[in-house]
Amino acid sequence: MxxxxxxxxxxxxxxxxxxxxxxxxxxxxxxxxxxxxxxxxxxxxxxxxxxxxxxxxxxxxxxxxxxxxxxxGDGKPQPDEDMIAAFIAREDVSDVEAFAVMMAEAWAKSEPDRELFRLRRRVIDTTPELAAVNIGRIAEDRAQYAALVARRLAVRYPHLTETERELEGTLTVAIAMGAIQAVAKEWMRGDDDQTGPLKALVHDLFPRVRRLTQATPAS
Amino acid sequence: MxxxxxxxxxxxxxxxxxxxxxxxxxxxxxxxxxxxxxxxxxxxxxxxxxxxxxxxxxxxxxxxxxxxxxxxGDGKPQPDEDMIAAFIAREDVSDVEAFAVMMAEAWAKSEPDRELFRLRRRVIDTTPELAAVNIGRIAEDRAQYAALVARRLAVRYPHLTETERELEGTLTVAIAMGAIQAVAKEWMRGDDDQTGPLKALVHDLFPRVRRLTQATPAS
DNA sequence: CTGCAACTTTGCACAACCTGCAACAATTTC
DNA sequence: GAAATTGTTGCAGGTTGTGCAAAGTTGCAG
CATH class of the missing domain: 1.10.10.60 (Homeodomain-like)
Structure with missing residues (x-):
């Protein structure tokens, strides 16, 4: 070597x-x-x-x-230190969105070969069995991601206990992953491989998220 | 027979x-x-x-x-028609919480043997590999659950298009599942097998969810 | 009780997944 | 071009999972 x-x-x-x-x-x-x-x-x-x-x-x-x-694919989404730093410092969007955006970038970066990336998505989307394995595989890293979110939360909400940060970290990861998954299909419809549209799709999802989690929406 | x-x-x-x-x-x-x-x-x-x-x-x-x-376990969470009807009609909580509560009940009901249920949780919690398989297995039914949510959304938000209902259904399922998963560990700590505490834990999670998805929280 | 019918358990053969090991081949280095 | 390093392959073997048919159990009717 x-x-x-x-x-x-x-x-x-x-x-x-x-x-x-x-x-x-x-x-x-x-x-x-x-x-x-x-x-x-x-x-x-x-x-x-x-x-x-x-x-x-x-x-x-x-x-x-x-x-x-x-x-x-053997490479899983793995944000580098720069991305993590940007995520922790980011102030213009919610915690969940900030994390979702970082994960979207890490995801796109995890497979440099775009043709392979798209081919894989097509196969996964048409094979529930494989999709299940995929979700399980990604879920293996949830704890690690949650720890990342906890770092941001420690900065932004100093009053939270460690237990609370862990809980909210877990929660944030679950919601963000769910959001990405929900729009991934729509994203693949486009002939564009940039993460820009993906981020926009995720961003537009948040008004919906807030309505769906609100006790008595204004109809 | x-x-x-x-x-x-x-x-x-x-x-x-x-x-x-x-x-x-x-x-x-x-x-x-x-x-x-x-x-x-x-x-x-x-x-x-x-x-x-x-x-x-x-x-x-x-x-x-x-x-x-x-x-x-071979039985997966499977809400019966009564539970579904209650879910669709429920008005006192948010869409996501209503679904989460129904799933919590269905989950508890999926294994009548409480001892087995708790033993299984212990093993899954200490075996990341198995936890991943479990998440994948449950995720197989996501589409079906999302369709359920879409039925509620069609009633409550008639102005949504079918595409939107599908999207929000997917999203709701992801958030609700994430919420349950996030509090499951805490729930199992108690020596109680009732779903009451689980529902309460889920309910108390929503202020956090709303803060985490809010663009500029009031600190 | 007895025997028949239905169902369950089991063994066996077999295909596929995956790993360790050692021989073999290709490439890099000197 | 020889030696060292690294990649490829075959082979043996353990494990998962399935089809099939023989053997064992159980339930029931006479």
Whole structure:
């Protein structure tokens, strides 16, 4: 793992080896997703995917930890420190919206390959079974996200106890994720991959959220 | 499948056969959950569970469709027509809370055996892997729940388009589920199995929800 | 009580998922 | 071009889950 010269520090400079590996992985994912569209998720075996991708089944498992991981992608939304700092400091929108916006960005960033991203959404949207696995997978990180929100809450509402911050963190994550999920379908309808429209859709959702959580709406 | 006399109509009268089957299933579930507490979820195989429950592995799969189904329970929250009618007509609380209350009741009703219910919660709470599967499993029914909410919305907000009702239904379900999940842990701390406290906890959550979704809270 | 009919349990074979290991192949480095 | 590093593959084996048919149980009618 010799550090190549890295003229600009920190840019890992992709060697020939790494590039081939990345391409092989992408090819495999595409193969899996295409097969799902053709035969349905339940009828797609690892052997079929490996076959189409031109690798051995054993290599498939070197690339991905499971069949689902290949279809859903191995990278999960992971906001970096800059995004987190911006989220914590943000003042112009509600806590839930601030978090939702950050997650929307992290989500889009989690798959640099836009074609793969869209293909995956299509397959997930048409496969309830796979959608369930996906939701479960993302939910694994809820506690970690909630801790992030708690950091913002500690700054903005110093009077809250730690227990309250944890509770509200959990709640914020659940609502924000729900909001993103609710508009994701609408977002994919557009031919645009930017997160701008997604953020706008989320933003427009909040008047609805407030009405739906209000005891006696003014009709 | 002879209809027994059924003096009171509709009460299925459990025969000896059915009772034994139900008990064997419960024994199997308990065995699985206990083994999870003892050895950790990842180390528990179907063979071990079947062994402790005194049945063959093959019979295990006659009872449950998968290892997870045995641990998480086969019954999912399923509100009956009365509960749905009450939900749709309810006027004293917000849409989200009305739905959350109904789901809390349906959830509690989905497992009549309280001991099993609590044991299961303990295992799920200490096993992120299993919790993820559980969330995914419940999420499978989201669309169906959203349709339920849409029915209420159609009554209360006649001016909404069908698309809007679908969107807000999805949103309502996500928020309500998140709210229940957020207070479930706190609820289980109590030694009480009634849904009353759960409903109260959910109710008290709404001021927080409203603050977290408000653009510029009054600090 | 007896035997028949219906249902349940079980074993067995089999396909698919996934992992560890060791041999083999390709690439990078010197 | 040889050595070291890293990626690929086959193979054995454990686990999940399913179909099928044989064997065992239970309920019921005569």
């Amino acid at each position: 010799h550090d190549v010269q890295n003229t600009e520090e920190c840019v890992p400079v992709e060697g020939r080896r790494e590039r081939k590996l990345r391409e092989a992985k992408a090819t495999t994912q595409r193969a899996g997703l295409e097969l799902c569209l053709e035969h349905g998720y339940g009828a797609v075996t690892v052997e079929m995917i490996a076959d189409r991708a031109g690798i051995s089944p054993r290599t498939f498992y070197n690339y991905f930890s499971s069949r689902e991981a290949a279809l859903l | 002879h209809d027994v006399q059924n003096t009171e109509e509709c009460v299925p009268v459990e025969g000896r056969r059915e009772r034994k089957l139900r008990e064997a299933k419960a024994t199997t579930q308990r065995a699985g959950l206990e083994l999870c507490l003892e050895h950790g979820y990842g180390a528990v195989t179907v063979e071990m569970i079947a062994d402790r429950a005194g049945i063959s592995p093959r019979t295990f799969y006659n009872y449950f469709s998968s290892r997870e189904a045995a641990l998480l």
